[in-house]
Amino acid sequence: MYMENNFLLTYLLLIPLLGSLLLLFINKEKESLIRWAGFGIALLAFILSLVIYLRFDPGQSGFQFVNKITWISKINVSYHVGIDGISILLILLTTFLTPITLFSSWKSIKKKVKEFTFFMLLLEVGMIGVFVSLDLFLFYVFWEAMLIPMYFIIGIWGGEQRIYASVKFFIYTMFGSLLMLVSIIWLGVYAASFTGTFTTNLLDLYKIGPGVPHQIQVFMFLSFFISFAIKVPLFPFHTWLPDAHVQAPTAGSVILAGVLLKMGTYGIIRFCLPLFPQSATEFAPVISVLAIIGIIYGALVAMVQKDMKKLVAYSSVSHLGFVVLGIFAMTTEAVQGSVIQMVNHGLSTGALFLLVGMIYDRTHTREISNYGGIAKIIPLFSFALMFASLSSMGLPGLNGFVGEFLILLGSFKSPVLNSWAYTIFAASGVIFAAVYLLWMYQRVVFGEVKHQNLFSLKDLEKREIAILIPIFIFILWIGIYPGTFLKLSEKSTNTVIQQVLVNPNTDVKVAKQ
Amino acid sequence: MIDYIYLTVLLPLIGFLINGIFGHKIKNEKIIGIIGSSTVGVSFLVALASFFQMLSLPVDQRKHVVELFSWLSAGGLNIKFAYLVDQLSIVMALIVTGVGFLIHVYSIGYMHADKSFWRFFAYLNLFIFAMMNLILGDNFVVLFLGWEGVGLCSYLLIGFWYDRKFEKGTTSQAAKKAFVVNRIGDFGFLLGMFLIYLTFDSLNFQEVFSKAELFPISGTVYGFIALFLFIGATGKSAQIPLFVWLPDAMAGPTPVSALIHAATMVTAGVYMVARCSIIFASAPAIMTVIAIVGLLTAFFAATVGLVQNDIKKVLAYSTVSQLGYMFLAMGVGAFSAGIFHVMTHAFFKALLFLGAGSIIHAMHDQQDIQHYGGLKKYMPKTYITFVIAALAISGFPGLSGFFSKDEILWNAYAHGSVLLWAVGILTALMTAFYMFRLLFLTFFGKERFSHDLHPHESPAVMTVPLIILAVLSVVGGYIGLPAVFSGENGNLFESWLSPIFSSAERRLEVYGSHGHFEEILLMMISVAAALGSIYLAYYIYTKKPEIASKTSRKFSKLYRLLLNKYYVDEVYEATIVQPLQKGSEKILWKIADNKIIDGTVNGAASLIDKTAALIRRFQTGFTQFYAFIMMVGIAIALFWIILSF
Amino acid sequence: MSFEFILFIFFSLIAAVSAVIMITRPNPVMSAIFLIINFFSIAGLYLILHAQFISIVQIIVYAGAIMVLFLFVLMLLNAKSEKDILSGKNKIKIFAVVIAGLVFAQIAYLIFFSSPGKALSPDVAASIKAGTVEQIGKELYTNYLLPFEAAGFLLLASTIGALVLAKKHFD
């Protein structure tokens, strides 16, 4: 671990933060300047994250680029950031998707451009902050802070029922995070009984958490877990998602699906498992069952949706079920699969949302029944939708397969779950994914043109192609050569698994890694 | 050349990329067609060169692994993108690229003037790419890549004319059905892979098989692996209960039916079972299941084929039936016989489909054989090649189908039971009957079409592939001449493949002792049966056409049952598709999601809302009221002070 | 019975009675006048308590300035007489009287039963000294300087506030 302070991550946080403040000084009439500035700032953050990626050493298992500055000395809280192989992937995803979404909303966001760009950049700060925090207090601050811009993005630029959706989103998440706050404070106080000082430093708590008395550990684990499960969202905490997704503007949906949901799964990997390994292994079967219900349930409900965005939203429930299953299988294959699946879902579902948004901009309807036969009118769009759907349903050679395959394989041999049944049920989700995506595709793209107004549709323009191509490149890249990404997180996932399984309190024997 | 085997995979991919990206700009059909065909053609040449190189090598050095790069690695799993060239995969590669090339060439003529000409060739090339991955893959995951890839191409090509109607629905519905049913099979295949990984700690073919060879037969594990893999195979190769997609797949253009749904993709399941022969051989119970499923499929598909009137439907059921034969072969442990039938079937079934395509082309998309008749004189080349193919599939002595089918039937008798053989013969009899029913109704008798159609022979670009395939259908059988005829050399094809299957065969101990006399006797019975039913078809459909309609009236219930394909589609629709759809919509979404979960959430919110509305009543807005309440509070506080004083 | 006690009874009776009259007069002007009388009597009580400075300030500020302001506003708004101040129509009024009586009884109970008189041994000299202008001035400019400044600021703010609020149109 680098012990000296490294400010790169701090710069990464500061770029969008200062950038968003800078935007406030631009006259709101100059919309194109604001758009370019927002895009440029987000791009700058992406470039910096690439620099971080290049300087990242995947051979190390600890946290890198650590920066620690005392913040509130009275309760021993510090600004403490650092990344490992799991977080760097998610940071890259965040900084990659933010400029894309900003770019994509150039046409669809027409009112209050300045405020929109401001909130998007602020959101980016919150998201990066969540992924880099090594202090629970700091984490909590970012976790909550990120809600606010999202709340406004849904609430101001959303659809007809945006207020309902944004309030629902906010309260759902808030409910979970308050539980987490209680646990964070409890942990800090508990730590004080050993070290004499209240602390929220994650690295210190890693040593203390597993020793928490069993009964309390269960509560702590559950309160952390429910908070994350709502974010994921795991069945049955998922109902905010369809509403939020449907009402949010395209950029909001993309970020919501692409990054925000990952914060839940990331939280589980980063906090739930290493802090409370004993409870995590105890609850693994129950949670896996919920995850599997989510996989099948999400897919079945997605199948019968009439609104394209809602369909994609429910498909997220299904996909994230895979991720949670993989995490709680606790084998290297499965957790690696989960990590890569987080990225995959961000790309595939992000692309799907972008595409739905693009066609919505043209027709102002998302009802599947209003479409049909657009393949011959807008072939490029149809191709792109096909590509994204295939990636989402896990066709080998594209990204989705890598994640799902590793997760299923890993859960099959998982010593924690110790049964085939989980995988057998989970794998059936693969079938349903094909059903709901292809059915949607068939009804939207194939067949005869049902509505006259569809004939005047315009195919993807250059800007939209430019948005999709980078995503598609990554979809192919991960599908064909996932090593680039798997290598990054390998050490870190192993560390997490070791933390859980090589623990005196957990009775599951570690499989040979 | 073997080290360059990846070219056979890469070239079709390049063809796909060129046609896919620039195709709509090229516009010139010839260029597109040449790009599409030549990439596959060169692939074929590479495969052929590799084959000859292998021939020159001693038997134990014929296996080659060409590693490209590491694909998936996590934990103990390390999947390499690697190709395995051995006796089995090279045979399959030759079939796929060879037949594929011919069909590509044929398609130039068939798809002429289609508005999405380029797209068609792009898809075809993509298919060859995926199929080659399936065949050449060195491990289960690369095989699965191809496995799903061909499924995708099948989907794209079935729905190629996405705006056309097909039967009761649209072509895209048929395409979706194909993909989804295949996915059900893939689900089994995936589980099989996982179980293999759990058991053998590897997914590499050679590692798995060499470990499987050493492992004792430990009962259930092998059984489960074999069962899961077989579920995968039933999906891809259209066996009971997952055969329903293949007849619908005929919605695609005819060359697609020839290439994907007859010659290559559907045999992937057979290939996979052959590839994993050692695993299957270790699970005797599943072998029996495979044999029975194969035979049942063969039989039922043949009965359905008897009454179909759509030319492609007849061929489709015939394909299902022939695939059943192949699985019968697998089930009785005659792996090389099965692969042999894959090869000969590829020749004559591709030929039949291309011939049918030629007819459809001439008849302007009319596919109902009741509206054909007397086409012999209009399309002589198609006619002759079609006859050859029909004779081959019926098992006419000396043609390829005769050798391969009899090999299977003989093995069914020798290593299975008389019953298997008997049903097999019955199926063969029906096969000959419906093929010749088709033939006579199409080329003989009165012309039952309107003469505005002006049927004509297809252009050379279509007929030349027909002729080549016809030649192959005739001579293709001689490389697998049974030992009865070839004497000392034994069965060439079998001995070529024997290094692949030897361990499985050792485990099965298949080689019992049956005399050559028996083999010849059985052969004669099947030849007699085939000739008999050909004559019967000839008699009914050219001499006394009224017999057909009389019989169908007499057994009208049976006839309807067969015509409607045993109502399998309807049963699936009613028992699986509808309940899932309705249940998901009515129960899961509308009730579980909207009422229960969201109801709880919104209920909690509205509880707070209601409580707040109640408390809100205290906010009258009158300051004096507030002051009064405050005073009440003060009085209470004072009471408390007094009491604690 | 000392002179002081007689004075105390005199002023306290006036204070109590004028307070009661004040809240029962329907005419607000009458209320204001009885309030002024009440203030005067309280100023008298302050004198008995040796709080000369406060006593004078009470007359100048309260009776002089504040009450004049009140009367002025009353005139300005031409407030009408209030009817039915204690009629039973509004039950809350009866409750109000009851509650007020209850609070008074409670406080009185507390005063008598805690009997602060026993704990306090008044020192006349000290109390005379405490009430002088000198002493209060000293306190204000030393110990209570900051609150004193704040009070000045408060007055300024209220002046401006009153001005702004009472102005007819401001933008």
Add this chain to the structure above:
Amino acid sequence: MNIIPIEYYLVLSAFMFAVGITGVLIRKNAIVVFMCIELMLNSANLALVTFSSYLGNAAGQVFVFFVMTVAAAESAVGLAIIIAIFRNKLTVNIDEINIFKW
């Protein structure tokens, strides 16, 4: 000096306070309500001065001084508000002023 017990002053203060409360609660004229508040302030002042005198400590009287300041400020602003309300509603009857309502 000793003759007057401190309790007498305090009870008087309490009585005036209670009367003030009654006034605030029963009167409808906003200005009279204001006056009642002044009465309550004065009752508090009386208690303060009483204690100050009995303790011989000037602090209580300083407090009274501040209370008066606040009272002056309050009545100035309060009356201004009443004028403003009167201008809008043409009444100073607080029963007709319920803009606090939700």
